Each structure stands twice: as structure tokens, then as C-alpha cells.
Amino acid sequence: MGNNGLSGTEKKVAFSLASVFGLRMMGLFMIMPVFALYGQHLEGFSPLWVGIAIGAYGLTQAVLQIPMGILSDKYGRKPVILAGLVVFAIGSVIAANAETIYGVVFGRAVQGMGAIAAAVLALAADLTRDEQRTKVMAIIGMCIGLSFALSLLMGPIVAQHLGLTGLFWLTALLAILGMLLIQFLVPNPITQAPKGDTLATPAKLKRMFFEPQLFRLNAGIFILHLVLTAVFVALPLDLVDAGLVKEKHWMLYFPAFVGAFFLMVPLIIIGVKRKNTKAMFQIALVIMMFALAAMAIFASNLWVLSVAVLLFFTGFNYLEASLPSLIAKFCPVGEKGSAMGVYSTSQFLGAFCGGMLGGGAFQLVGAVGVFIVALVLMGIWLLLTLGMKNPVLLKSYTLEAAVKDKNQARDMAAQLSQLMGVVEAIVVLDEKVAYLKVDEHFDLREARAVLGSAQ
Template sequence: MSQGLNPIERRTAFSLAGVYGLRMFGLFLIMPVLATYGQELDGFSPLWVGIAIGAYGLTQGLLQIPAGMASDRYGRKLIITLGLLMFAVGSLVAAMADSIYMVAVGRALQGAGAVASAILALASDLTRDEQRPKVMAVIGSFIGVAFTVALVAGPVLANWVGINGLFAITAVLALAALLVVHTLVPNAVQKAPTGDLVAVPARLWALLKDRDLQRLDVSIMVLHLLITAMFVALPLALVDAGLQADRHWTLYLPGMILAFVLMVPIILFGVKRGQTRNPFLFAIGLQFAAAMMMAFNLDSVWGLSIGLVLFFAGLNYLEAALPSLISRISPPGDKGSAMGIYSTAQFFGAFAGGVLGGILYQTVGAQGVFLLCAGAIALWFGFMWSMQEPRKMRSLTLSVDLARRDTDALASALSALPGVIEVILIPEQHAAYLKVEDPFDLDQARATLNP
């Protein structure tokens, strides 16, 4: 069996990663500069900066699950196309805005183009079961790259073209992503089984009550609350400390590079010890130290810089660890529903962070925002303390024709295989969902399914 991606899977991985990355780059591009370059907009205030930064999270959180379900019914590319067109419309609304209020409307329309679930589902349709994690990893890595490049490019581009020009650039990026969808992304000839791709409404409540999944949902919500709250206050704090807005990239670029370097020992420690819990808690601790450093060094560019590096080091580790954890912990056949809840929590966190950050900056200043972040992190750390070391499991989705098969006998046969922890067979989806750990032989499972 081939251990690498075939040509279609490589094309799928990089074309869809490009679509996802272009869209996220457009969303992130405005974050480090709206508070500083948006001051000429009518109605400008820290509160409305926070609302505008976080507005995409509200609409994206509301529409993430419905858009994924719609892609399952009406087609992946149709929903992706409509979502990118909506993103472009939102970008143009913001590009033509002369008030912060219309910028917020534009950001909300950008978020309404909620295509993440449809993109991931299309990626699954176009890849083999055993190669799917590699494709998802490529797409995920482009999100991190988009965030990093946007932090550096935002201040540079804003100095040249202003806030309205940045939004015009994001509209062009959305159209470029649309071109990629219809010229480079392969057409799917079949759908992968639904349960691991998009949310199933009947399963959402049961997953919301799962304590292990709750920890991860809370984690991603708080993490993105921190990001948007920080970028309401941090650009303004840096200006007050003496670093002009057009020079912020000189802090963000080396800060991100150093943060990636600091992240490596955390990863290596976890791999060497076979641990997830302790590195996870340590990364949260870095975030707390970062918030406190910023809160009590408002007049020092160096103090804010150290806080930024610590924040990004923890952020980079957690952003990489959380999707892996939710994939491992989700019940077999429910990963689509679990990821739907997780993504919704993420975007609602982004909205809440923008609003709370704006309110606090307007009422008590940057220190209040950073202390809010520190308090949220402390509560988060306490909530995560009871986290157990997750078993080294993974989920597999195997296609099988279950018509005229004794599903009870087949489930028993699969459960008896070495390494199989849980089996769910869904005849309507022609799918076998397995939760497995080593030692597990995929070929043996396939032979059992298709003797």
C-alpha cells in the first residue's frame, strides 16, 4: 500500500490549503492595524474597534455548522463558492466604509462566508482514509502561516494603502481563492462518509456534555478570546510606549520567529515523555505570564515585546495541539459534530474577546484588557487542571458496503482485532468508524470488512 500522497491528493492538499490560507490571511490582516490606522474613521472608539475585529467571529460561529450541513446536501464547491463571494462582498463593504460601524458590518459579512467545514469535507472526499491526516495537516499548517504573515504584512501594507486599501486587498484575495477552487481543486466523484466530516444535529447535545470535549472547546474559545482582546489593546499600547504603528512589524516578525523557537522544547518534552497534559498546562502558564508582563510594563516596548513572545510561544503550541487532541478524543463517527462545536466555540470566543477588549480599553485602558486576559487564563488553567493524559488513539473511517451484511457479527469481528477500541457501523453512510491504538493492522481491518 502506498505510504505517500498520490498526485490528486497532493493537488487537493495544496490547492485547498491555498484557498483556506488566502481567506484566513484576509481575516487576520486587519487585526494588528485597525486600532492604530482606523482612527480616521467616523465613530472610532476602542469599543467599536473590538466589535469590528471580533464581528467575523459572531457570524462565522452562527453559520459554521449550517454551512457544513448545506455542503453535504447541495455540494461542497457550491457552498465554498457562495462563501467566498460573501467574503468578497464583506471586504468591499469595509473597503468603501468611512465609518467604523460599516467596517464592523463588512467584517460580519466576511464571517458569514463560513466555508471552513465545506473545505475540510471536500478535502476528505478527495483523499484516501489513510492519507487524510496528512492532507489535513497541510491545510492546518497554512492557517498558522497565514496568521504569521498577516501580523507582519498588516502594518507594512496599512502604511501604504490604509485600512480601506487592506480590505480591498482581502477582496482580491477572496476572488483569487475562488479562481483556485474552480481551476486547481479537483472535482469529487464521491462523498466521504458524513459523520466524520460535518455536524449531525442529533449528536450535538451528547457531545456538549462530554467532559473531555468540553475542556477542548473551552480551550479554543478562551484562546481566541485572548487573541482578539490582545489586538484591541496591544497596538495602542505599543504606540503609547513609543513604537510607531508603521514599525510594529519590526516587533511582530522577530517575536513570531523567537516564539516558534521557544515552542520546540515544549513539543520535544511532550514527545520524549509521551505527555500531553503537562506541556498543555505549561503553554497556558506562558500565556498567563505574557498577560501579566504586558499589564505591568505598559511604558516599556521591551516589556511588551517579552510578553508578546511568551504569548505567541504558548499560542503556537496550543493551536497545534488542540486540533490533534479533538481528533483523538472525538467518538468514532462523531468527529464532524465535535469539530463543529469546537469551531463554533472558537469563533464565539473571537467575538467575545473583541467586544470585552473594546469595552475594557475604553473604560480602564490597556492594563484592564491585559488583566482581563490574565484572569481568563487563570480560570482556564484551573478548569484544565483535572485534564487526564489522553490515550494515544486515532480515528479511522473506512468505506464498506453493509447491505446484506450481519452488522452485529461484523462489529464483533472488528472489535476482536488487536488495537481496536471502539467500532460503529453506519449502513446508511456505507461507513465503518473505528477508534484504534497500536498495535493495529489496517490491512487486517480491511480484509475483515471485505473478505
Template sequence: MQHLTALERRTAISLALVFAFRMLGLFMLIPVFAIYGKDLVGFSPLWIGLAIGAYGLTQAILQIPMGWLSDRWGRHQVMLLGLTLFAVGSVVSALADSVYMVTFGRVLQGMGAISGAVLALAADLTREEQRPKVMAVIGMTIGLSFAVAMVAGPLIAEAAGLAGIFWFTAVLAVTGVLIVTFLVPKAVNQARDSEALAKPGFLIDLFKHRQLLQLNAGVLILHLLLTAIFVVLPQQLIDLHLESPQHWQVYLPVLVAAFVLMVPLMILAMRRQQEKSYFLFAIGLLIVSLLLMINGQQLSWTIAGLLLFFVGFNYLEASMPALVSRIAPAGQKGTAMGIYASAQFFGAFLGGVIGGSIAGYYGLVMVFAVAAGIGLLWLIIARTMQVPARAQRLSFAVMVPNDQTARHYAELLSQLDGVQEATVVVAEQRCYLKVAHGAFNLQQAQDLLATGVVPAANV
């Protein structure tokens, strides 16, 4: 079994830190803005939602283009640009005396959409067989950043106010710049790997892919629900006589307990091979949790609802990227994940708008009721979802002169035992395969590419 090299470990740790500092800065506003933003000019429930979710709009729009830009300008340059925009947005928000300027600052923060460049650099610096490990380390920082933000946000806001959070976020951004400059390794060559990077030629087909469309809609709804409830949840906790400095005493045990309870669900789903059933169960937990939080008269009901919400949220947040990876056609995983990430951030924006609008016109409780209705709609949509069999993804270099030859090889490869999908990309001189575990013979594929003849046993 191969292990990460020193370069790969340095890549994983340094890029994970960049990701973590950026996401921490974005998330810390979520549990406090509805409370500490009341002194800002123009404060209203709608603008609470816009300020909380504004970063999601620019993230969604720029997520894939910034990744492509890193192909032209270089990964480090785009990462430094993004972190600089993030720092500028933080300073604008810290100096703001109106909710409008805070929202503008959040839009600037979102323009630092460096996720694509970070993942692309990870692909540049790692061996293909070790890349999933490095990507997993980077991906884990999102959940960890959210948990830390839920605890740190109220504590920093109590000590230094809303501006203190944004100044702290600016410091995190500058720290990220230093990490990119001095710690993140520089790539000599850029990986041309469609499984890791988004490619423009695949966009239209993947937008129309039914199963991927269901998952993209799902992650949009998931983050819509998260952002919408945090437009009103902090105020609900205060109405239940739990002051803002004490909110971390709810968030911390709830998030820890939710993670502990989520792990057995993941294990059972895989062991019993009932991933779809547990997926639907997790959506059901979201709906039940939102219905519990409608009862805003008792703190125990709100805490119970929040616990169930994050059990379902954590399960879905962990399982959906894996499903996208499995469903994405061979050679198109990078683009599929880019679209998925854009939907995720756009959901955060929509959640802020919807949550703020409903709270402003109909009150706090109605936000939970509408969110439960949206969750029910998701449950209905998800019932038609198909979970594909687990597959291994392989890629290796080939020599193909033109598209006609590439299509010919892809057709021959698809006839081999265990091959679910085959794609040969001329521009990359690479072959991508999705194969069934234990049913594929790599040597046969290599012989075919060398001779252009399908083995007799497969004719």
C-alpha cells in the first residue's frame, strides 16, 4: 500500500489550511448577524438573509470560471487574487455602518472563489492513486470549519462586536495569503485531468444529466435550508431566554452529537447496501427537525430539532459528493463536481433571500414551516433517484491522433468485462474508465490500447 510522499502531505495540509481559513471566515457570520447587526442602518429580516447568503451568489457564478482562469494565469496567482478579494471584502464589512455595505462586503468575499484553483493545484501536485486521500483531507475542512464557526462566531461577536468578526476574517485571509506564498508547493506542470478539473466542453451535457440534476437540486435545497433557518434561529434562541454569548453552549454539543450519530448511519447504509433508503431517511430527519423548531415556545424542542437537523445535514453533506462522483460519466467528474459546488453556494444565497423575506413578512415561525415544505418537496423528488453500483475510476495515458481514433478505442474498451463507461480524450491524451470492482482486468485494457484488438473472450 502506497503512502503520501512528503510533497503530497505538505500539499494536503497547506491547501486544507487555506480552505479552512476561508470557509471559517464565511461561516462565522451565520450564527450572529441576526443579533449583532441590529445597530446597522437599514437592518431588516430581508437584509439579514441577503447579508448572510450574499457570498453564495458570487461563489456560484465564479466557482468554475476561477478554476479555468487558474489554467491560464497559474494556480497560485488565482488563489492569491481570491484571498485578496476575500480580505478586501472583510475590511469593507468591518468598516460598514449599514447593512447594505456589509452585504456588498460579503459579495466581495464571495468573489474570492478559489475552490477550483485549490483542487486543481491538489491535482497538479499529487499522484493519481493518492489524489483521493488529499482531496478527502481538503474536503473534511469544510465540516470542521462550520463547526468551529458556530462556536467561535458568538464568542468573538460578544467580545468585539460584528466588526470584530470581520477583522478576524481579514486576518484569516492575510494568513491564507502567507500560507499560499510560503507553504503551498508550486507545481512545475499543470495536470490535464478531467476527473479533477472542470472542463467547459462538458457543461451542457452534465446540466441535462437527470441523476446529477437531482443531486445538484438536492445540495441547493440542503444549503438553502441551512441558511434560511439561521436567519431566524439566533433570534428564536434569544426569545427563549438564551443570550447570544451562550449560543455556543447549544451549537457545540449539538454539532458533536450530530456527528457521532451520523457515523452509524453511514456505516449501516454501506453495510446493508441501502444507500437510497438512508438518503431518504436523512431528508425525513430534516423535515421532522424543522417541524420541531416551529414550536418556538420551548428550548428543548428547538435543541432537539437542531440536533436532528444536523444529523440529517451531516449525512447528506457527506454522501452527496460521493454519489456525484459515482454518477458522473467517465472523464467528467471535475466538471460535475464544479457544477455541484456552484449549486451548493447558490443554495446558500437563495436561503438567505427566502428566509429573510418570509421572516420580514410573516414572522420567524413561518420560515421553519416553509423550510419544512421545501424539504418535503425534496423528499418527493429524491424518491425517483437511482443509486448506481459502486465503481472504481481509472485513468491512464494513451496515444491517439484524432477524435475518430479516440471514439474507436472508447467503443472497444466499453466491450471489456467490468467496464461501465469509457472515455478517451484527445486533448489530454488520456483514457478514463468506470469499472466494476473485481470484474475488470487492467492488462486486457492495456493490451487493447497497444494492439487495437478486443481480446477474443470478449468478442
């Protein structure tokens, strides 16, 4: 087998870990389109608490996902992932048995404590070769998108037949299914991927946060998930008022999300061909702003709301798919794990703040107010993108380095920097690896010759 495709083991790793991620995300997201409609029997029900319940997982997830990644480095990936899924299942059971909205909020917060994202991605990196790692991560990314689409389909159907309680019990079952996949389908790692690729280093987090290009992207994912969560506090109620009974909401959400996938493809293709990701990024933002304006102005017109949902997801899908790859392109070489740590934390905090803001705005000024607040926040993000640079299309490599001391590491890094096509190079003595960012003129054999010079 050559290096061009995924090996049988790598395919198994990619699809089993993507399934674990997807099952967990479905468990988190299925509540989104239905809670405002099916939670009205709960004691203490109010729009503010609906928002908090939808977004509560984001706070605990944001706080714990970097520490859980670091624990997985110490105690092993699988034990930490399994423990996280157990905690997630316990949170689901708490929410299923809750009779008050506060109980659901507590259950959702416990769900978020099972923060396994960093550990799952680190395990995926451990079990794949460097040159295939990007493909595996892409498969996991696509599966997360698919799980979100399925949650928009499944949430309303499950809630209709089993109620909110049944939906939470199903979520607990999905967590158990994820545990079985991890235990019996995912191979045990023999090696650990270099930390710089996969896990956050606490000392580097502050620098990642304040780096101007990364700050724009982190602020962006924060606003994107804030807006998504806030919109789903108000939109289901608006759709009912516009004449779409709650049992049929999936008939709007699911086709809109799938249709949006096809509509975003031209944005990606044009951005790559013209090497102008920034312009496509801004167009996606304007599409979402247009959709939010339509939701605010035509709140009682079902046809306009349907088109607005399609446009909203078109912009959302493009931005959600583009942001992680932009983080990887802009982050310093060898620090992708830390950059993605800050990015994921921003994403989860956005979900929590979106629930709070969406619920609070709905209580004070109604659904229209929620959409206007979301529109203003997207406008702020659009202004932030004005200083964004177009990323240069570079490839990243993580290569083994036969390095014995600091001086040799410094010499190797200097030699690598001189090679044609190498934009950035760093050799890490502790990990015995070299991280490279390169353009199309790079020759891998030359780099391997430098790195193997000590052998």
C-alpha cells in the first residue's frame, strides 16, 4: 500500500471516531429545535431558562475540554474518552428525570462535563500517519456536520413520539453506543502523535488568543455559535406562529440544511480558485445577515422564513467548515493543538452565551429582538474581517527528527529553513519531531535528508 490513501486501519479509525463524535453531537444538538416547544410543561419554564438549558453544555465544555485533553496525555486517550462518555450519559439521565427546567439545565451542564473533543482528536492523530492525518480529521469534521443535520431531523421526530424525556433517554443510549465503539472498534494506540499537533499547551494559550489573525477567527466562531444557539431559542416558536405545526418542523430544517450544503460548495470552489477566501468568507457573513434580517421583518410569513432558514444554514455551513482550516493555516508552526484549544473553547462559550442572550432577549423584546441582536453581532464580525488576511495555501508536515541535543535541534531548524519551499520550520527536542510549513516548491526528500543526518 502506498502513501496516497488511507490504510484499512486508518479508515476504521476515521469512521469509528467520527461516529463517536457524531453520536455525542447528536445528543447535544437534538434538543435545539424542540426544547422551546416541548419543554413548556416543566416547572420554572421561561424563555431565559430555555436559552440557558440549550446552551448550558457550552460552559462546562469550554472550561473542561483543554484539561481533559491534557489528562488524556497523562492517563491515556481511551480511559478519558470512556469516562467523558459516562459523564455525558449521567447528564442525559439527570435531564430525562428532571421535572423542573432547572433540573434540565443541571443535566445539560453535566453532559458538557464529558468534554472529549480534544482527546478524540488526539487519539485520531495517534492512530494515523502524518500524511493521512488531514484526511482523517476532515472525515471527523464532515461527520460532525452530518450529525447536526440529523439532529435537526431526529429531534422533532423523537420529541413528537417519545417527548422530551424520551429524547434525553435516547441521548444516554447514544453515549453508551459511543462507549462500545471506543472499546471494541477503535484500535489501541501504540505511539502518541506529537503534542504540538493535537493538544493545547497552557503556556501558549494566551499568545494564541491575542494573535491578531487568530483572534478574528476565535471571535468569529464565538459569534457564530452564539447566533446559532440564540436563533434556536426564538425560531421554533416563530415557525409555530407562522402556521407550521411543531411535528412538521423537521420537514423544514432537514431539507434546508442539506440544501445549504450544496449551496455552499460554489463559495468554497470560487474561494480556492481565486485564492480569495476572505471575500467568500465575507459573502457568507452577508448571506447570514440577510437571513436574520428576513427572520426579523417577515416573522409571520412561513415561505420567507423557509428561505431565510436555507440562507442562514448556507452561510453557517460555509463558515463552520472554513474556520478550522483557517486556524491551521494562521497558527504558528507546531502549535496547532494550542490554537485549536482556544478555538474550541471560544466555540463552546459562544453556545453558552447564545443561550443566555437568546433567552434574555426573547423574554424582554420577543423573537424579533433576538434576530436583531444576532444581526448586530454578525455585523460586528463582518467589521472584524476587514483586517483579515487571505491565507497563503501552505501544507503542514510533522516529521520525525533524529535529534540528540538543543544545539543539533537549532542547527537542523536552521538547515530546514534554508530549503526551497520551507516557509517556517521548528525542531522540538522533547518530541523528536520537526514541524514544517511549506509551499508547492518543497521537496520532502531534502527535508528527510536533513532530519536523518544524525542517524
